[in-house]
Amino acid sequence: MDQLRAIRYFNKVVETGSFTKAANVFNVPPSSLSRRVADLEKSLGATLLKRSTRIVKLTEVGQIYYNDMQQILNQLEQSNETVRSYQTTPMGRLRISSMVGFGEKILLPLLDEFSQLYPEIILDVSLSDELSTLGRDDVDIAIRGGYAPNERVLAIRLMDNGFIPVASPRYLEKYGVPMNAMELQHHKGLYFKAPLGPTPWLCNMNGQWHDVSGPAVAISNNGPWLAKKACNGEGILMSTRWALASYLESGKLQELTFEHELTITQSAEMAVYLLYQKQRYLVPKVKAAVDFLVQKIKVTNES
Amino acid sequence: MDQLRAIRYFNKVVETGSFTKAANVFNVPPSSLSRRVADLEKSLGATLLKRSTRIVKLTEVGQIYYNDMQQILNQLEQSNETVRSYQTTPMGRLRISSMVGFGEKILLPLLDEFSQLYPEIILDVSLSDELSTLGRDDVDIAIRGGYAPNERVLAIRLMDNGFIPVASPRYLEKYGVPMNAMELQHHKGLYFKAPLGPTPWLCNMNGQWHDVSGPAVAISNNGPWLAKKACNGEGILMSTRWALASYLESGKLQELTFEHELTITQSAEMAVYLLYQKQRYLVPKVKAAVDFLVQKIKVTNES
DNA sequence: AATCACTTTTGCCTTTAAGACAATAATAAA
DNA sequence: TTTATTATTGTCTTAAAGGCAAAAGTGATT
Structure with a gap:
């Protein structure tokens, strides 16, 4: 059994809530998904999905498995991208998230300049003050006020935020x-x-x-x-x-x-940090953007 | 292409340093591994292994990819185990790591008792004072003096270590x-x-x-x-x-x-902590051991 | 209550991809 | 240079996934 394929099918079924819809995404008949998911369930010895003709929903263990697999597929995709883009010119979609104030005032103007330097990079910028945005690896670079969330994430101090x-x-x-x-x-x-x-x-x-x-x-x-x-x-x-x-x-x-x-706070020193995953620095587009932003902002700020 | 299979082949080739040896592990001809690894390299557009007739060694990106894949396969296996063992009786190999002093004095005697309660659990105990042991998810439960290493790991205070x-x-x-x-x-x-x-x-x-x-x-x-x-x-x-x-x-x-x-230290309070990965608490054998140890040690210690 | 509409599943055949085995090519060591 | 070992390539076989049509199941409609 192609376990990974089965997992991809399963995940898509969960996301779309339907075998038929998921099948369309992969351009294969729904029967294939049905079989592969059944294989997967058999190999795990557990029922992942509760199916009826109208609705497909996760069982308790299905939910656990789905969460894990989503993360694993994500990591796998990122690793593949790292290798594929290794030593190539920076290109592709670069997802950046930033606090809105900083984004409007500083980031966006800089990114205009960045785009001219790296025309092959497609920018995907989200401005939001919600803290959750870096949560699940759905972004390449995040700009936030304070704190480095965990060990795999690198934080570079960009400027004072007092x-x-x-x-x-x-x-x-x-x-x-x-x-x-x-x-x-x-x-x-x-x-x-x-x-x-x-x-x-x-x-x-x-x-x-x-x-x-x-x-x-x-x-x-x-x-x-x-x-x-x-x-x-x-x-x-x-x-x-x-x-x-x-x-x-x-x-x-x-x-x-x-x-x-x-x-405005009793807690530690306020600063603006640029966050990215250590590993992802190997991806040229990420490296280009991190280097560019750090250089531009630090220079501006220290002059 | 069965990507996961190719990755498993690739990883084993790296570990054994040979296509032939790896092929024996899987009981398939070396030609299969050669083809699958070649497929994988083609799909990634990069050379992962530098081969000669005598030695096979990783390229720079191969090393990166291998590290990532090792972790991903590990996670995948753990998730599968979680689902497979969901709602079953505690069984299987349980890997425990502990500081040697604590292990000899307290842990091992308790584990004898534990073994009688759960005869289907095969204990795999390593006593070591090296800090690295929990590093790469190679253990189900670790007992250490102090500090919770990261967010995915849960630490339960077992007893004072002053x-x-x-x-x-x-x-x-x-x-x-x-x-x-x-x-x-x-x-x-x-x-x-x-x-x-x-x-x-x-x-x-x-x-x-x-x-x-x-x-x-x-x-x-x-x-x-x-x-x-x-x-x-x-x-x-x-x-x-x-x-x-x-x-x-x-x-x-x-x-x-x-x-x-x-x-003996200026830093925070000393204590013995039991560490395990949050997710893994769902695995019956892990839950059984965590619950048992916490209960036994806390009771002994508080009486 | 019966039918309808939609979806999943099953059966059967086709296509695709991986395994087996032998032969070949490559290379470090003797 | 030869030899021994190892990876690769060619050809065939086997296993697994896809395609299509029919069947079965179920929530909604009349």
Whole structure:
């Protein structure tokens, strides 16, 4: 029995929920799938699918097996790709996932440049702040704020992701420039909502954490909208330096500095990380993109 | 092409270093392997093996591919086993790895009992203090001191693994009972050598770490030998409570207590952990052993 | 309750791919 | 150079998967 073929059939049946539909995908008659899946079940000594004429659904062990096989097929495909593309020119579909703010501001412009360098690479970019995206190896490169999820994944620190407080000159004129962190409690706040919740204004003074958040004027996960409000003088905003760079340069917003630095989390240092699977660095398209992004972003950031 | 079969052939050729030898394993003519491996190479568009009449060796990408495939075949086999043994009585080969001290003192006696409960399980026990043993999924259950290596592995805390200082009554008579940790520096030391190096006598006094090791009389990774020396009054020994239990009970050795507790490492709390892969808990033999060991050891330890 | 529509399964034949065996080619060692 | 060993190639046989049509099963419809 061609076990792998049987597994591929089985998986497709699960995905489509039908022998007939799965058979169409492979361009073979449904009878073939029926036989192969039956072979597989026989060889495992267990029923994987509960069939009736209308619906096909997984048994309990079928579910376990399906999950495992999905992962194995995935790994196998990746290994094959690694070998096939070994020492070839970068090409093919490159799946990149990034936080939306970073993606819009920094990644996409860089990728335009990247596309010109490697026209044979087809970019497939997803911007999302959901954390789950790298979960199941469905992406070649991910850009996230913080943490390396596991040992097989390599994390490269791209740039600082620390939040800084800013306000428009107009706002500061009207309400005064806060002289120390504690005073912020009496200022209007524009709060960025990160995937893990809103971002309070925190300040560590002499080993003690203080929440110095002022009353909220607006809360959103949309950075540009909050930035616009800040420019309008509607309140003080904490966001990342890279997201605010253009406003700071044009003078529409200005950074507030305090003796005791502000942050938005008590936990470790914030940074933007590029993540990829160690093994996949061998695939030319992945290597090209990792090298390109790291070089471009680090240079920009360190100059 | 039966890709999986080709991969199995390829892997065996790598392992045996010969098409002929590998062919004998599968009871097929060498020509079959030659053809299948050639098919595989063609489908990957890469040469995996550098052949000559005398030696067969991996190419660079062949090495990469071989590593990947070894892991994939392993996973596949485990998944198959999971399904096959689902809801059956515990049976088959169960591979257990343990630290030697713990293995001899505690694990092996328990396993004798376990064997009587589950006669269909064939035990395959390796005692070793090397850390690498769980590395590549070559074991069902591992028992180690500390740390859960990665997310797919589950760690259950079995018992405390803290080191306590002991000496024989004779020694204490002759050299005096040390009244505080600092005095230990003038006492003779028997040092256990853990896999990560020897185990100094450390003491944390008011937030400050002090190395209070005395001059060494003997250093070894063999606990019983050191214990015997301690009984002979040759010096003070630090070892785990479970390893010393019998000597303490018989009065051959007695525990030394100090205001500031002694340890052998500055890092986190020491404990013995039972490790296994989450998924594999579904396999009856693994579940049976995990449940049995946890229950037995926890009960013994908490009573 | 009976029929209908759709899907899976079974039977039978065809096609494809892997195994068997002998012969050939290649090469490291003697 | 010869020899012994090993991988490869050619040809045939055997095993396994595909194709097609008919049958069986089942949820939905009338």
